[in-house]
Amino acid sequence: MRNEDEILALEMLIQLNSKQSKLKDQLQEYFAGLISPELKAELSNPKYFEGGGPEFKQAMRTMGADGWIGLSWKKELGGKELSPMEQYIFVETVMRTGFPFPFLTTESVGPMIAEYGSDWAKDEIATKILQGELIFGIGYSEPNSGTDLASLQTKAIKENDGYLINGQKMWTSLANFSDYIWLAARTDFEVKNHKGISMFIVPTTNPGFSLSAINTLGDVRTNATFYEDIKVPDSHLVGNLNEGWSLITSQLNLERLALVNHGPVEELYKNVLALAQKTKINNDQFLIDLSWVKQNFAEIHSGIEALKLICWKQTWIMESGQLNMAEASVAKVYGSEFFIEAYRLLMEIMGELSLLKNDSELNVLNARLERMYRTASILTFGGGTNEVQRDIIAMAGLFMPRTR
């Protein structure tokens, strides 16, 4: 039998509580004001898809001034110290707007620099990140180190009062307009792979820094970046020497969860549904009246519900300071593979119209479907490839032996 407290206990609540709903409303209102027609126009220009334009920069400064950067940062570091659930709601709301908010700079690199950086890094860099003045590119992957990141070969050699950096990075997104690179480099060649890595702040203004564009299928620009005899002072090392691996992995779960946030796909689903309800076809009916169209919507809806619940539950677990490895990987695999399927089903509904690009006549929903399907594949291998995630699920969720 239930004890007295349990009879009186509030039941499980599988929805946002009133405080969380209020935050969501507040954020929606804020972004509606922030995203001006000029910013919208800039973001629909392929050159500025990932941000970096003047309107984008202005919006970042505004967000900084309004206190909407540094959500995950501890209060003593100048942040808002929002809970994981509140952060999830923030990510959800921003992503629904399509604004390319630089989460990795503000919510991953920023708090690490604020906590583990040198005095210079804390005063100069962390403060400016909070003000929306700085953007970082992430220098992890290399031509021969992708999924096996710990095998990276870019090196930083101790030299007097600093380090000499040489190497090459791949997929350094945002590097073309970022101020610094958050760079993982090998500082000890004698120890096991992940034990000899350190983290550095590398200015993109250094003459030894160069890059070449990598243009991708999804028209998302990324870069190969090159580091030739770049000398940085000791103050540019973040955290202890040779302990960079723990900084790289410390926020992986939050980052993975942000990748599969259910907001954007649900937004697109709602938009396509509204369109199908008012699109007349065959003179006498609406698109939504077709039985297979309804079925596609039902498939997507039932998939989104599962994704939302996985993400909410994972976030709720993080609220209590715990972590469930298997379920974090479930979110990553399920979410990334579901997106691909959902975009396909949505494109089927709009048919050939969904092939038309943004600058074409007759395009639907600003050709968002046409863009989204082209970027979907990135998530099944990026952010920890799904094969590795499945290995983790088998081991941590089903207690099966390690695969070879």
Add this chain to the structure above:
Amino acid sequence: MDFSELDYQAKVRDSLNKILTDKCSQDELKNFDDGFKHDDALLSLLAENGYLGLGINEKFGGSGEDLYDLGILFERLGYFAAPLSLTGCLVDVAQTIQKFSEAEKHRSILKSIVKGEIYTSAILEPNNQDPENPITKAKFNGDKILINGVKYLSEIASVAKSILVSVSSDEGVLLVLIDKDKVKLTPLASTANSPIFKVEINDVTLDQSSIIHEKGRGLEALRYLLQINMVMRSYIALGVAEKMTALIASYTSEREQFGRVIGTFQAVSHRAADCFIELECLRLVNQQASVNLNTNHDCENDALISKIWAGNACHKISYSAQHLHGGTGVDKDYVLWRYCLLAKECELINGSASQNIDRLGTNISSNQ
């Protein structure tokens, strides 16, 4: 947001595990592989320990009106492949009466059910894909009603006291309780050997007091019945799928080929991981549906989504389990086969995945 279980709920799960581990061993289950699959002794044991009162209000001897509690019971019955078919009794009859009956005559049935007395329902009809519109008819005749029709898939009807039946009438849908002795029962042999019956109702005359709900609320009550039935069947499916996934993990962690444990092959471990993902999704949509139905008794989309995931998970995990076990999986001396048969039953009864996708799509198209 709060996904946490009460201590009480964790304890219920634990003690059910203890009872069922003992009473649903392989040797015990073998006794029910042929013949009437209904373990009366186990039913009495569950009643004695208060488990038939899960989801039922304290004033009837239950542990409180929380459908999540009831979900735990069905999940565990599924996990142990228990020889008990109780959705008709504990879900259709008990929950619908609890929510929709005002008459003491009907509400007192709840007390009997908690003590182990058997009631059941007969809702589904052969060749009727729309259970909200029963083909079975009732005619009003003075203060009596006359009922004619054929129902099927009625669980353990031969040992039930009376049967809750859905009928169409001039006053819309009605739910009526019919004494078992007034109908003709024929056992149906089905894939998982579940004790299900065809129910023929020929010119049965009843008092109007056999209608369990207030006038005009029949359709509402039937919709509620169908929704909780879907969700609780999805909980059985969850238990079945969880057991099959556990069997995959343990078998492939021991079986050796080519000099190594086959679970170390990525092709094997990844198929197991996919089962785990499917299982977690089912667990969460069930939790959402049962919690939402606690506060709002019309959550059709949540119920449909549960049953869609249940249907798909049962199908995918069953065939993955059979495949990864090789011949062992289909050998009746091993345990898996019973779960595969149950999985198919969970998948199809009261709405297959495709049927429910169609229904959900219709709801979505009209913004319901």
